[in-house]
Amino acid sequence: MNNSIKLPKKLMLLGSGELGKEFVIAAQRLGNYVIAVDRYADAPAMQVADCSEVISMLSADGLEAVVTEYQPDFIVPEIEAIRTEKLLEFEQRGITVIPTATATNYTMNRDRIRELAHQELGIRTAKYGYAETLAELITISHEVGFPNVVKPVMSSSGKGQSVVSSTSEVEKAWNYAIANSRGDSQKVIVEEFINFEIEITLLTIKQWNAPTIFCSPIGHRQERGDYQESWQPAAISEDKILQSQQIAQKVTDALGGAGIFGVEFFITKDEVIFSELSPRPHDTGIVTLISQNLNEFELHLRAILGLPIPHIELLKASASAVILASEKSDSIAFTGVADALSEKDVDIRLFGKPSAHPYRRMGVALAKGADVQEARAKATKAASKITII
Ligand SMILES: Nc1ncnc2c1ncn2[C@@H]1O[C@H](COP(=O)(O)OP(=O)(O)OP(=O)(O)O)[C@@H](O)[C@H]1O
Ligand SMILES: NCC(=O)N[C@@H]1O[C@H](COP(=O)([O-])[O-])[C@@H](O)[C@H]1O
Ligand SMILES: [Mg+2]
Numbered sequence: 001m002n003n004s005i006k007l008p009k010k011l012m013l014l015g016s017g018e019l020g021k022e023f024v025i026a027a028q029r030l031g032n033y034v035i036a037v038d039r040y041a042d043a044p045a046m047q048v049a050d051c052s053e054v055i056s057m058l059s060a061d062g063l064e065a066v067v068t069e070y071q072p073d074f075i076v077p078e079i080e081a082i083r084t085e086k087l088l089e090f091e092q093r094g095i096t097v098i099p100t101a102t103a104t105n106y107t108m109n110r111d112r113i114r115e116l117a118h119q120e121l122g123i124r125t126a127k128y129g130y131a132e133t134l135a136e137l138i139t140i141s142h143e144v145g146f147p148n149v150v151k152p153v154m155s156s157s158g159k160g161q162s163v164v165s166s167t168s169e170v171e172k173a174w175n176y177a178i179a180n181s182r183g184d185s186q187k188v189i190v191e192e193f194i195n196f197e198i199e200i201t202l203l204t205i206k207q208w209n210a211p212t213i214f215c216s217p218i219g220h221r222q223e224r225g226d227y228q229e230s231w232q233p234a235a236i237s238e239d240k241i242l243q244s245q246q247i248a249q250k251v252t253d254a255l256g257g258a259g260i261f262g263v264e265f266f267i268t269k270d271e272v273i274f275s276e277l278s279p280r281p282h283d284t285g286i287v288t289l290i291s292q293n294l295n296e297f298e299l300h301l302r303a304i305l306g307l308p309i310p311h312i313e314l315l316k317a318s319a320s321a322v323i324l325a326s327e328k329s330d331s332i333a334f335t336g337v338a339d340a341l342s343e344k345d346v347d348i349r350l351f352g353k354p355s356a357h358p359y360r361r362m363g364v365a366l367a368k369g370a371d372v373q374e375a376r377a378k379a380t381k382a383a384s385k386i387t388i389i
Contacts, residue, residue: 002209005306008032012070013045014057017362018351019047019249019281022289022297023076030301035070036246044351045078047136047323053165058183060086074098074304076259077118078280080108080156081182087207095262098304099206099257101281106255108152110189113251113276121250123274126266134174140190141170147193151225152181157283158225163193194273196266200234201284202366204248204261205299207304212252214245215292215299216314219372220284224359229380230284232291236267243272251277260285260300284320289316290347290366316345316368319375321383323348323363325356332356333389340382361389 008031013020016038024034024045036049039056046052053061053069057079062084075090075097076360087101097104099228105110111130117123127144130153131137134221141148141164150173152160162173177188197221203215219234220227248263251274262282264275285296293313294302300307332353340348345368349355365382369375 001308002236002306006365007305009073009305010035010070010321011076011304012067012075013037013049013073013078014063014082015342016043016045016052017078018044018286018349018353018364019283019297021048021351022173022286022295022349023078023281023300026295026297026301026351030305032301037066039362042352042354044353048351050376057082062278063087063090065260067075068245071095071101075290076300076304077104080278082108082240084108085121089184090298096304097257099252099255099259099261099279103255103257107279108154108276110151110276111187114189116254117251117274121254123247124286125274127195130187130212131174131190132187134171136172137174137188137190138167139169144190144192149191149193150187151191152177152184152185153187153189154185155180156223158295160226160232161363164190194268196268196273198234198236198267199275200236200244200267201230201241201282202244202263202265203250203282203285203288203296203299204245204251205309206256206258206261206305207303207309208258210308212249213309213312214248215285215288215296215312217241218284218287219254226359226361227322229319229321229376230287231317231376233314233317233372234286235372240267240272247272247274248277255279258303258306260296260303262296286364287318287320289349290320290345290368291315291358306350316370317370317372317375318366319372319374319379320367321365321385322361323350323365323386323388325360325362325388326358327356328358329356329388332362334354335387335389336385340385343367343378343382346378346382348386
């Protein structure tokens with residue numbers, strides 16, 4: 001045990017959404033000081049942090065200014081869209097970047113992490129190829145086969161992603177991917193469509209001076225490439241859990257550092273197929289706010305600070321269901337909260353995002369149940385009772 005760890009620490013959070021908000025709460029419960037940074041004011045994590053800064057996190061100068069001003073002990077990325085080359089510089093100056101600056105650089109775009117997993121580590125992934133023009137996409141689509149999934153190399157939460165079932169749909173998928181790609185990237189990945197039985201997130205906690213540990217797998221359901229519901233535990237065999245743990249260990253070892261990773265897998269009848277990973281808390285892991293003795297944000301914090309994690313316990317079958325906006329608005333209010341909270345073992349989180357647009361995640365319902373089925377039904381019912389006005 002490392003008794004020389006001294007608190008409080010100064011943590012700079014790059015990205016201040018709902019995941020960051022819960023992380024800040026965990027950090028402050030141990031008295032730490034948090035600077036929340038994002039591209040817009042009043043972001044969820046800013047509402048609970050010690051102070052906040054609004055900058056473009058893709059701007060090296062913007063990052064330099066806030067890091068110079070605050071001199072944090074740790075930089076904790078909360079989103080992918082960060083000028084990660086600049087993080088390498090901060091790391092060289094002695095600031096700890098979570099999990100490491102290189103890891104954030106590898107996972108910023110889909111191609112680098114895919115190459116690491118598939119080419120360097122020999123891990124099974126969906127068959128894939130890349131394209132930088134429509135003509136290339138048509139050729140690669142035929143090599144990968146139909147149906148396939150086209151995604152911008154730079155995007156998250158399903159943005160710009162489409163399932164393509166024949167040649168006639170390729171052009172539409174290309175235009176959609178390019179229009180929704182982050183930055184000016186023109187590169188897309190085409191993946192074989194995996195007809196999975198279930199997809200899971202394996203929360204993997206990499207520690208500085210202790211072995212890597214895992215949470216019970218989380219099952220989830222996605223629409224438009226974005227998570228709708230998640231539940232824990234996911235019903236998969238011990239053997240497949242072990243396989244996914246071995247793959248997660250291999251990839252996170254290659255990335256290094258410390259912190260929680262959300263490692264995503266497609267589970268088919270016979271196989272465990274690696275999809276991608278987040279080097280930080282995962283949206284589907286929000287369910288751990290109700291399901292575990294230590295939630296994913298507390299686990300991330302402990303791993304970052306080098307504090308012990310003696311035991312992770314799944315308390316009871318649990319689920320989360322998202323509360324999405326349906327229209328554009330700059331003035332947000334919710335009704336139905338009392339009704340949603342009237343059932344036993346149901347809780348909600350409203351993120352406090354200052355504006356809404358169709359499908360923006362504004363909150364989440366959480367529930368425990370006798371089994372996963374009951375927990376899912378309770379969470380979905382509670383989420384459906386909340387209306388955004
Ligand atoms: N090759 C595939 N075969 C079948 N389904 C897929 C495939 N790729 C993606 N999907 C579906 O789309 C979802 C989102 O894909 P992916 O995780 O690659 O996107 P993302 O934009 O990185 O999402 P997030 O940032 O929320 O993790 C997956 O969870 C899965 O449901
Ligand atoms: N799949 C990644 C994910 O869930 N990220 C979470 O969503 C926020 C952005 O939300 P916004 O797009 O509504 O601003 C991010 O800041 C993070 O908390
Ligand atoms: Mg994903």
